[in-house]
Amino acid sequence: MTEGHEPTPPETGVANDMSGKVTGHAVQTGNVGGSIHIGDVVNPPRTVNRKVVAISVAAVVVVAVGAGVTGAILLNGHGSGRAAPNAAVVPASKTSPPVLVEGVSHIKSQIASHDFVLPDPLSLGPSDLAAFRDIYQDSGRYESWFAEHDGAALGMGLITVALRGNAADKVQITDVKVIKNCARPYGGTYFRGYSAGGGDTVKVAFDLDSPSPVAQEMALTSTGLIPTGNDFFSVRDFTLAPGETQSLVVGAYTKQYSCTFTLQLIVATPEGSFSEDIDDGGKPFAVTTVAPSGDKTLAGYRNAYVYNEGIAWEAADPKTVPAPAG
Template sequence: MLLLAAQQSFSPEPEPAGAPVAPRSSRASTAGPGPPLTVDLVREERFGDGNSWVFPKAMTFTDQELAELNALPQYSEKQHEWLRRHGAVPPSLLHAKVVIRGNADRPVRVVGMRAEADCGPPLTGTYFESPGGGDDDSVVIGFDLDSPDPRGQEIVDSIEWRGDYFQKKTISLERDEEITVQIVGVTEKHYCEFVVVMEVLSDAALVRQRVDNHGRPFKVSAVVAHDDSGIPRVDYPAYGALYVGGLASPGTKGKWTRRDPRAYSGP
């Protein structure tokens, strides 16, 4: 049977502040000597989408906490890790690098991918605004999480979506052969938690293997926006708390500072 994506309202459960998650295997167990594919790496990344973030709750960071955050290099993975530990979720789109490897004596073939997503209203707790200013030859597969059936779509040049990747292509792997896949989850309407299910053809049998974020779902939230003369802009008053940094905070040399979301009109 085919796996369908279920979208329903629910309350997000953010990570406890300051409590890093111990890595857990994303590999699925199947009958026989092992799964036809192994997942050697799952790493959430940020690219040209800047350093903005959304939190489930209104966050009041102390001066000491902001100093700790601001001591880390701007737009760095260290800042990203600090924000994720405190419950931050990327806005609008999530990037994750996944390395998969063949694990069967005969070639195996990935013939499909789809996202299984639980989606609800966008997060409106806290908005961190910091707009963005070498990648290898990865396969880039995007999932429209606002769709009732978010199948993996081919993305070209970061912006062009060309339909179901696996309608015309497959991914074939010999034993110990690796490929890097960039997973992109996109939403303009919801907060979503999702995993990716790969449909793998091995020895004439279709096996479904799950890819998650070290035992947890991937998370992404739409940004609450309003229409300004046909141009969508962040609806800052919709958020319980607001912090600005990077290019949005030139007066403080990019340091994160707290602002009143009801009075702030944008950078």
């Protein structure tokens, strides 16, 4: 309706004049959203064919109803509260985002020993290594130490993100994007942990060697984790009802570089699509491939330390320590 005018009484409208005349009002279609505007007609009444009037009115009704149905489909795709696919993504509110990021784990290597690397040389004596053993066994202290020394996971880094639905309706995570910055592999200090068995299974991962990484679906095979070639969020629905919690294990891997990166959730809601940033406590995550050495050792590093049998950290000559497989 045109703002500021009272609705036209039914008895004077086009659809209710059965005498074969348009008696004083005409129907005009408005914007793409399907709105219908009623306006005064300046020209005097003219005689028209009643079939033409009926067909015209029917067409207007179909257009109006069709536009409404289309809008509903775009807004509620798959019945999950998905926003229109072409809706512009805007940053979510910091105080009331559609998805709460309740926790982000320390990044760790996918390999069972959880080896990690520092970009700079670090010389540690026996007393330093004894103190580091205590730090390493305390997750909170170790994560702080790791961050202070700009540590990086080796090969593939895993991050576990705890999520909670925070909107009034069900929402859908339609994508996770990665923002990366890659350079030559770290060649400072290598720490080889002690194998503690299996850990989290990653189902979505990014190939940071790609110019434009996408969230790939991963599969665990006899040869290890491999990408299936599918965009994870194209083949999987990841929805969160109000108050519902889920964990998402995300991997990022490189065979060529050291990369720092952050993640960005794309969340679709009935109100539109929103982005939410995820980082490592205000810093980017980091992952690196093994420093090149010309052989199958850790000769590309200045320092190396090995956690022997999970009992004590010991210094080792990088040239005598085998590089990890793969």
